[in-house]
Amino acid sequence: MGGNNRTRHNREIERKFLVKWLPDDLKRSRSFVIEQGYLAAEPPSRQVRLRKTGRTVSLTFKVRRDRHREEREIKLSPKQFAALWPGTAGRRLRKVRYEIPCERLLIEVDIYRGRHAGLVVAEVEFPNTASCRRFEPPWWFGREVTGEKRYSNVRLALQ
Amino acid sequence: MGGNNRTRHNREIERKFLVKWLPDDLKRSRSFVIEQGYLAAEPPSRQVRLRKTGRTVSLTFKVRRDRHREEREIKLSPKQFAALWPGTAGRRLRKVRYEIPCERLLIEVDIYRGRHAGLVVAEVEFPNTASCRRFEPPWWFGREVTGEKRYSNVRLALQ
Numbered sequence: 001m002g003g004n005n006r007t008r009h010n011r012e013i014e015r016k017f018l019v020k021w022l023p024d025d026l027k028r029s030r031s032f033v034i035e036q037g038y039l040a041a042e043p044p045s046r047q048v049r050l051r052k053t054g055r056t057v058s059l060t061f062k063v064r065r066d067r068h069r070e071e072r073e074i075k076l077s078p079k080q081f082a083a084l085w086p087g088t089a090g091r092r093l094r095k096v097r098y099e100i101p102c103e104r105l106l107i108e109v110d111i112y113r114g115r116h117a118g119l120v121v122a123e124v125e126f127p128n129t130a131s132c133r134r135f136e137p138p139w140w141f142g143r144e145v146t147g148e149k150r151y152s153n154v155r156l157a158l159q
Numbered sequence: 160m161g162g163n164n165r166t167r168h169n170r171e172i173e174r175k176f177l178v179k180w181l182p183d184d185l186k187r188s189r190s191f192v193i194e195q196g197y198l199a200a201e202p203p204s205r206q207v208r209l210r211k212t213g214r215t216v217s218l219t220f221k222v223r224r225d226r227h228r229e230e231r232e233i234k235l236s237p238k239q240f241a242a243l244w245p246g247t248a249g250r251r252l253r254k255v256r257y258e259i260p261c262e263r264l265l266i267e268v269d270i271y272r273g274r275h276a277g278l279v280v281a282e283v284e285f286p287n288t289a290s291c292r293r294f295e296p297p298w299w300f301g302r303e304v305t306g307e308k309r310y311s312n313v314r315l316a317l318q
Contacts, residue, residue, distance in 0.1 A: 005238060005239065005242035007245075039205075039207050039220050040198070040199035040200065040201040040205050040206060040220070042199040042200050042201050042202075043201075043202075046198075046199050047199060048198050048199045048207040059218075059243075061198050061199075061243055061246045063246065070246065072242055072243050072245070072246050073242075074235075074239045074242050074243060076233075079164060080164065080233045083164035083165075083166060083231055083232075083233050084218075084220055084231050084233060086166075086231070087220045087222065087229065087231050
């Protein structure tokens with residue numbers, strides 16, 4: 001089980017956009033349902049999240065300070081997950097994620113379900129600031145919402 | 160591993176006291192070192208705690224609403240614990256707990272170490288309100304601090 005633990009400790013270089021149109025070839029992209037809920041969200045930006053992606057269940061700790069982020073994720077056993085999941089009642093969200101390769105980058109398109117149905121968001125992570133600056137949003141992207149709290153997953157789950 | 164998960168869902172009937180004198184027979188009581196840290200503490204009273212007691216490591220989710228509390232605990236593998244523990248840096252506390260049977264009750268005496276050294280607290284949990292009312296603090300108990308936030312573990316760990 002330990003082999004599936006993951007720790008990230010880095011500066012965050014990513015941009016987030018609303019999605020105006022779904023690209024025609026979306027259905028050909030790899031996709032999966034994500035269900036997630038928050039055990040605790042401590043202001044300003046410290047959280048413990050439970051997530052279910054297919055058969056994989058995990059617990060993730062995240063904290064951000066300025067643009068630095070620390071992320072620690074462990075895979076849970078189904079029984080560990082089942083014991084904790086009820087603690088996220090009323091603080092959950094569900095979305096379908098599509099992964100779309102785009103030049104050397106990966107665009108993650110999240111189509112929200114449930115009470116946020118209608119919201120579609122695309123996120124792109126960059127290997128460095130140069131590629132971040134160079135990035136030209138494809139025609140189907142809408143307004144950029146990088147850093148807008150109202151579109152953060154934790155805010156959407158809790159509101 | 161699932162067999163060690165524990166869920167509590169109950170009204171909370173417990174009282175907490177400062178300890179004036181350590182009882183002479185303390186050293187004969189069962190005792191163990193507890194090290195704990197908080198991944199997140201969401202106001203007013205939602206928290207995710209990591210705890211190490213001897214060789215046992217666990218993650219506990221707690222939430223209180225009025226006098227009702229929900230508590231969900233899972234045992235972690237050493238590797239899961241090692242992956243998450245650094246996330247509690249600067250938000251930890253260490254104490255030695257002594258368990259002292261007293262009539263049909265159990266008194267838990269916590270002797271804090273580290274920057275809270277000098278603080279000694281006793282906690283008693285009751286099976287019902289009648290026994291709670293009937294309880295007569297032993298001579299070595301000091302002031303009652305039930306419900307005082309400044310003596311909560313999460314507050315002590317974070318301050």
